[in-house]
Amino acid sequence: MDTYQKVTATVKRLIEAFLLVMAVVVFNFFLIQMAPGDPVEVIVGEMGGASEELIAQMRAQYGLDRPVLEQLGVYVGKVLTGDLGYSYYFNTPVTQLLLQRLPATVLLVMSALVVAVVVGTLAGTFSARKPDGMGSHVVTVLSLVGYSAPVFWIGMMLLILFASIWPIFPVSGMYSMRRPDGIGYYLDILHHLVLPAVTLATIYIAFYSRLARTSMIEVLGQDYIRTARAKGLPEGKVVWKHGLRNGLIPIVTMVGLQFGQLFAGAVLVEAVFNWPGLGRLAYDSILRRDYTTLLGILLFSAILVMIANALTDIAYRWIDPRMRKVKA
Amino acid sequence: MKQWKSFLAATCMAAVTAGSAWADGSVVIGSVGVPRHFNAAIQSGIFTFMPASSIFASPLRYSESWEPEPYLAESWETSDDGLTVTLHLKDGVKFHDGEPLTSEDVKFSIETIKANHPFKTMLAPVASVDTPDPLTVVIHLEHPHPALLLAMSPTLMPIIPEHIYGPDHGEIQQNPANLAPIGAGPFKFVEYKQGEYYKLAKNEDFFIEGKPYLDEIYVQMFPDPKSMLLALERGDVDMVPFLASPRDLKRLSGNDDLVVESDLGAAIGPINWIAYNTKKPPLDDVRVRQAINYAIDRNFIANVLLQGQAPVAPGPIVPGSPLANANVEGYDLDLDKANALLDEAGLAPGADGIRFTITGDTTAANEEMGRIVLEYMKTQLKKVGIGLELRLAPDFPTWAGRISSYDFDLTMDQVFNWGDPVIGVNRTYMTSNIRPNVIWSNTQQYSNPKVDELLEAAATEVDPAKRKALYDEFQEIVVDDSPIYFLNVIPYSTVYNKDLVGVPDGIWGAVAPMDDLRWKE
Numbered sequence: 001m002d003t004y005q006k007v008t009a010t011v012k013r014l015i016e017a018f019l020l021v022m023a024v025v026v027f028n029f030f031l032i033q034m035a036p037g038d039p040v041e042v043i044v045g046e047m048g049g050a051s052e053e054l055i056a057q058m059r060a061q062y063g064l065d066r067p068v069l070e071q072l073g074v075y076v077g078k079v080l081t082g083d084l085g086y087s088y089y090f091n092t093p094v095t096q097l098l099l100q101r102l103p104a105t106v107l108l109v110m111s112a113l114v115v116a117v118v119v120g121t122l123a124g125t126f127s128a129r130k131p132d133g134m135g136s137h138v139v140t141v142l143s144l145v146g147y148s149a150p151v152f153w154i155g156m157m158l159l160i161l162f163a164s165i166w167p168i169f170p171v172s173g174m175y176s177m178r179r180p181d182g183i184g185y186y187l188d189i190l191h192h193l194v195l196p197a198v199t200l201a202t203i204y205i206a207f208y209s210r211l212a213r214t215s216m217i218e219v220l221g222q223d224y225i226r227t228a229r230a231k232g233l234p235e236g237k238v239v240w241k242h243g244l245r246n247g248l249i250p251i252v253t254m255v256g257l258q259f260g261q262l263f264a265g266a267v268l269v270e271a272v273f274n275w276p277g278l279g280r281l282a283y284d285s286i287l288r289r290d291y292t293t294l295l296g297i298l299l300f301s302a303i304l305v306m307i308a309n310a311l312t313d314i315a316y317r318w319i320d321p322r323m324r325k326v327k328a
Numbered sequence: 329m330k331q332w333k334s335f336l337a338a339t340c341m342a343a344v345t346a347g348s349a350w351a352d353g354s355v356v357i358g359s360v361g362v363p364r365h366f367n368a369a370i371q372s373g374i375f376t377f378m379p380a381s382s383i384f385a386s387p388l389r390y391s392e393s394w395e396p397e398p399y400l401a402e403s404w405e406t407s408d409d410g411l412t413v414t415l416h417l418k419d420g421v422k423f424h425d426g427e428p429l430t431s432e433d434v435k436f437s438i439e440t441i442k443a444n445h446p447f448k449t450m451l452a453p454v455a456s457v458d459t460p461d462p463l464t465v466v467i468h469l470e471h472p473h474p475a476l477l478l479a480m481s482p483t484l485m486p487i488i489p490e491h492i493y494g495p496d497h498g499e500i501q502q503n504p505a506n507l508a509p510i511g512a513g514p515f516k517f518v519e520y521k522q523g524e525y526y527k528l529a530k531n532e533d534f535f536i537e538g539k540p541y542l543d544e545i546y547v548q549m550f551p552d553p554k555s556m557l558l559a560l561e562r563g564d565v566d567m568v569p570f571l572a573s574p575r576d577l578k579r580l581s582g583n584d585d586l587v588v589e590s591d592l593g594a595a596i597g598p599i600n601w602i603a604y605n606t607k608k609p610p611l612d613d614v615r616v617r618q619a620i621n622y623a624i625d626r627n628f629i630a631n632v633l634l635q636g637q638a639p640v641a642p643g644p645i646v647p648g649s650p651l652a653n654a655n656v657e658g659y660d661l662d663l664d665k666a667n668a669l670l671d672e673a674g675l676a677p678g679a680d681g682i683r684f685t686i687t688g689d690t691t692a693a694n695e696e697m698g699r700i701v702l703e704y705m706k707t708q709l710k711k712v713g714i715g716l717e718l719r720l721a722p723d724f725p726t727w728a729g730r731i732s733s734y735d736f737d738l739t740m741d742q743v744f745n746w747g748d749p750v751i752g753v754n755r756t757y758m759t760s761n762i763r764p765n766v767i768w769s770n771t772q773q774y775s776n777p778k779v780d781e782l783l784e785a786a787a788t789e790v791d792p793a794k795r796k797a798l799y800d801e802f803q804e805i806v807v808d809d810s811p812i813y814f815l816n817v818i819p820y821s822t823v824y825n826k827d828l829v830g831v832p833d834g835i836w837g838a839v840a841p842m843d844d845l846r847w848k849e
Binding site for chain 2: 035036037038041042043044045046047048049050051052053054055061089090091092097100159163164167170171172173176177178271272273274276280281283284287289
């Protein structure tokens, strides 16, 4: 009986997730249609003008001359068979474009996440040791500034500082055009990664340092910490080894939940640093009214968030018996 | 601490070495535009033209003095009646895949361009193409078409191989070789990462002995022009074509490591202008349009707002063209005359001193030659009792939608001549080209039978002197009728590392083959 319940709950959850994804598709489709102009106008603009016949021919070729509802039907039909369509602007299947751009975004987002978690946790733990000390206040203020400043502004400031005034990092892109071979190739990517990853990390550092601070203040007040101190262990060991191990738990949970949001933050950072990922592709597609590419990216990120949430939910149901008794 | 310092020193060193000129024969070009693909037979626009003119070869190329020169065609002749043009191709020319280039490929290319190229008027009079032997092409025309020779430039007539792009390979718009082109030009296509970069490599079998010089050309795309220029100043990028911002040009010309080449690309012929909706009152009255012209000082715009970087454009044909009329009467700043014309038009000022209020359009991205000019116009027009409200479109499609549906009073616009008036000038003024929802058609809805007649006559006039006279008269009438007020030539410039030589600087600017480009010895 228990297994049956688990299975039905899982199936139900999956159906919900599927319907939600479809709702996202339909909503986004109409949202994009509301923007003035269509991809053909952009293409004509970049061509320096075109005749009516050519414009009509392109609209017909892309199916843009048909009623909006019909276009939606065709699109949803294609999506259901796993086909994300063809990019009007880039002349390439959308799936291929997404896969081409995915690795760059994953690299950027994962690096930023690692930087944010490590720096945030260290800063938070540091300030939790003396919550009212000078250091703690400095950390709080800095992290609030980092959190409130627009991410593109931080990016531009870093560019001016570290790519122009003191040019130790590259301005843009993921690698040098005349790229070195072997190990140099990876070092080159790493060199390009520093500024965008730090920029994207700043907004999350604040978040993780606040979380770590709260969590550590709580942990450091517990009995076993007092025991550790009573044993005569040095304070560093008490905090960083005994305390942090437990204090990390909420942070780890948060990393899982936040994964989807990180992709959203990547759009602006990628645009500023010319990072060839999905975010820049989204930015380019909006400017060019490349409906199919943009829909593909939105669908992709929606699915990503949905999978993360569904997994969390399903995991909770399996782990925690109380969740199963709640009637949906 | 010491380690940290030495790490920084090492990174600085790396940055510095990366910035020095590369002797290995590669050049990195920065570009803000993303080509949709590289097949310039069916796609126009400078960002496709630039790579395509190096990948594909064409029958002719042009000298700085607008004279045709042999390229794929060793020689050519036009019949006395102007109805037949014969090309004699070079022997032994091969496409990048090793297949020979024959007259059949030229015929196929001309037919493909005629059927698909956005510049319809370019090859419209071509009736048929004969290929008596593999090296001879005979083009038959419905009527004389003097623009044809210029249309055989690398920019406009890429010779594409029939065995790759032919009907056996399906619809040409979807041909995968559009993104992996095969031509007979100085550079072979290597790879393209959409929106990131593309790479070209030397064509070892190029039909001109000893060329090209470079081994590799990279074109890196930047969504943000500011970071592109930063990369240029640091030496990450060696050359940036199509740079038109007066502010940037002025700043970069102070950099000793860079050369700013502004005097090029007259065949592209880009003009920045104010277009009037000549069907919308009160702008349907020519006196009102002229009054606005008189209220604006375009020398002030060119010398102060555009910092002396952009020359004044006196009329519809750029000053660099041999067909430009240097003597057209301008509108020198004259507020009294402007007021008099407005009074004459019966537009008396109201109690607030305002005669009427109109809207001025541009896109938000067009700052230096758009918004700032309109802001200046606003203060000037107020002096003669005209209210001007700015309407900034958030992006290009929004603006294009408004203008092409005639939902505007006056707008800033940038339109290109494309070498011959038949290709890029006629479209703006001919009555037959008033086409709703087509941007850069005659969106002014301007109609003057005399202008139509002159342009039609000039299109088929074979005698260069007579042709010039027809265009001279056309230019005077259009400046007088003022459907457009011509402001300035857009100073499309190529900025490059001072160690580069052979930068394309002819009439086609950077949309010409880069076979001469190389590093100084």
